[in-house]
Amino acid sequence: MIERLYIKSYFSFEEVAAEFKRGLVVFTGPSGAGKSLLINSILSLTGFKPAEAKLSEIVFADDMDLEKYGIERDDIVVVKGIKKEKTRFFINSQSVPKRVLNEIFASKVSFLSQKDTGIFKSKNILEVLDLTASKNFPGFSSLKKSYTEEYKRYTEVLEKLERIYEEEKKVNDLIEFAKFEIEKIDEISPKTGELEELYAIKKDLSKKEKIEEAVSRAQLIFESEYLVNEALQLLDIDSSFFDETMNELRNIFENSKEMLLELENIDVEEVLDRIEKLSDLKRRYGSIEEALEYRNKKIMELERYQNLSFEKRELEDYLKKSQESLEKMAEEISEYRKKSAQIFEEKINSYTALLKLPAASVQISHTELSEYGRDKASIELEGVGFDKISSGEFNRLRLAFLASSPKDEKGVLILDEIDANLSGEESMGVAKVLKELSKKYQIFAISHQAQLPSVADQHFLVYKDKGESCLKELTDEERVFEIARIVSGEKVTEEAVEFAKKVLKENG
CATH class of the missing domain: 3.40.50.300 (P-loop containing nucleotide triphosphate hydrolases)
Structure with a gap:
């Protein structure tokens, strides 16, 4: 308030x-x-x-x-x-x-x-009838709830089916596009981590000659190995640590020879071409992983497009059964509303009589299935719609x-x-x-x-x-004078004062 x-x-x-x-x-x-x-x-x-x-x-x-x-x-x-x-x-x-x-x-x-007619919209009248039914007829509330839930599912499936119908009109193009996108990625056949490996190979290739030259010069250390051992022996120092180091160095140089031999057999142009293709995928999709995810998504879409007919039949079968169920429930709801209308009419007409209006009636007609059932409701005064009555009556x-x-x-x-x-x-x-x-x-x-x-x-x-x-x-006394003024005008009469006292007493 x-x-x-x-x-x-x-x-x-x-x-x-x-x-x-x-x-x-x-x-x-x-x-x-x-x-x-x-x-x-x-x-x-x-x-x-x-x-x-x-x-x-x-x-x-x-x-x-x-x-x-x-x-x-x-x-x-x-x-x-x-x-x-x-x-x-x-x-x-x-x-x-x-x-x-x-x-x-x-x-x-x-x-x-003055001009607000929204209160007499069909949905508002139906809401009043449904509340009346809920208070007077056991079972109506659960029926209405079941209808509302079923209609919500019905509209969701209907929307899904309409999307399928739209997709069907262009499904061949969608199938071709999905195949094209999949083939583009499959032609390259990328693997996770491959691009990083190729960059490492490219780096090794770029310094191959330097590695060969450096290893060749470093091999001279082995010609002086015996001199170090003699010196350690004269110094009475255990030479095992030096031997282990030299052996580890020999292993490293041997492995480098194998690596250089492998690099010798690699086609540099192929590596560069592969890097370029994988880099194009990365630029388009963000990463190789995202490109593979996109490919999997298109494969799923392709499967769905190819199964549209089956999905469509399933949804159409559901809609048919759902509509039959909704029609049946809507008919039951209509019967309850007709009974509620009689109860509501009795109540509203206790007020129309007080307001010096003709008797009001609730008109219920059938319309297309909707969230409100199959009913459309309106209010009339002795057969005249609210849109045709005077503003005072309205x-x-x-x-x-x-x-x-x-x-x-x-x-x-x-x-x-x-x-x-x-x-x-x-x-x-x-x-x-x-x-x-x-x-x-x-x-x-x-x-x-x-x-x-x-x-x-x-x-x-x-x-x-x-x-x-x-x-x-x-105050109470001032109200008497004001009501008297309303009745008789600026010149307040005794009769008006008496009338004011009377109506205040009657309605106090």
């Missing part, structure tokens, strides 16, 4: 602050006093309308999931709008774009504008629908002159329905009639003093 509103420098409002309670909050006052400005200021801070006030703020007491927007959670949510060259919004002192503001409050605040029907809904909703409901151009009886009906709705919602409403403020939990007067708009919460 909204606990507090503060506005500074907003057209005719210089500064205003108000504390709100739960339930039905009604604003009354002379035309042009600024009632709509107050409503608009609340709407602007919840993302529904542009912000025009230099400074505006609401305090929202609700458990909101703000962490996903990077905003720390708190017991209260403070929303602030500051307008300079442009308007900036803040939630708990953290800057947020208007888009995020609207997203946060979309499920918390409802604004019933607004009252909307209230009747909200009041009848089994949804366990909470939040804020904002209305603007919901009882405009209605008779006294119709206005009283609207007042009583809103009073009922205020058990679920905190409701903000503007009224120019006596009935709605007479049932309000809070009654505010919007008036002008020396050209400046002011806001005041009325």
Whole structure:
């Protein structure tokens, strides 16, 4: 709920602050006093309308999931709008774009504008019927859950099958491309670590002659080997360490001869050509390992393309069985909805009667299979669709629908002159329905009639003093005078005062 509103420098409002309670909050006052400005200021801070006030703020007491927007959670949510060259919004002192503001409050605040027909969309009516069925018919919830899960699988398989159909149209090209890519890599037949080995061979080849020359010169050391042994013997030093070293040196030189002999048999051009081919693969794929992974991926794709017909048949068989199952469940759901419609009609018509409306009926027709089953739902007033009724009837029907809904909703409901151009009886009906709705919602409403403020939990007067708009919460005595003013005009009569006392007493 909204606990507090503060506005500074907003057209005719210089500064205003108000504390709100739960339930039905009604604003009354002379035309042009600024009632709509107050409503608009609340709407602007919840993302529904542009912000025009230099400074505006609401305090929202609700458990909101703000962490996903990077905003720390708190017991209260403070929303602030500051307008300079442009308007900036803040939630708990953290800057947020208007888009995020609207997203946060979309499920918390409802604004019933004159042209908003979204409430009567088929999916909303079906949702109400399904909730009614869940509360009245054991077994419906599990049936609906099974249908929802099966339909999700059905759509996933359908999408997969459609991709296969698309692939089939170009499958020959895809097969040829996969074969071409595989053959290109197979022509080279790379091996992991091969390129590094070839670079090492290339390096050895580049210094082959130097190695031969150096080893040849170093061989002279063996001609003086006996001299070292004689010297060690005269010095009474064990010569085994020297013998071991010389033997190890002989082994090294012998191995170098074998290595040089192997290099002699290597075709340098072949090595360079192989390095170039492997380097091309590395440049294209990132590494030899990635080239081999790509080859394996293309082999798997080729196998899949070649097995498309088998996969397609399997999916088509599944879809056929799934559709039969969905059709059967959808038919059962429809039967439940028809029964629910009767229950819902009885409830909504208890409100339409109060609102001086013709009887409402729920029309259910079949349509293509969808996530909602095979049903399409609409609301009519004595056979007339909601799109063809008057705006006054539309607004009252909307209230009747909200009041009848089994949804366990909470939040804020904002209305603007919901009882405009209605008779006294119709206005009283609207007042009583809103009073009922205020058990679920905190409701903000503007009224120019006596009935709605007479049932309000809070009654505010919007008036002008020396050209400046002011806001005041009325006491019981002040409410009598304001309702009397609404009835008789600026010149309040005794009869109007008595009428005001009477309606307040009746609805208190």
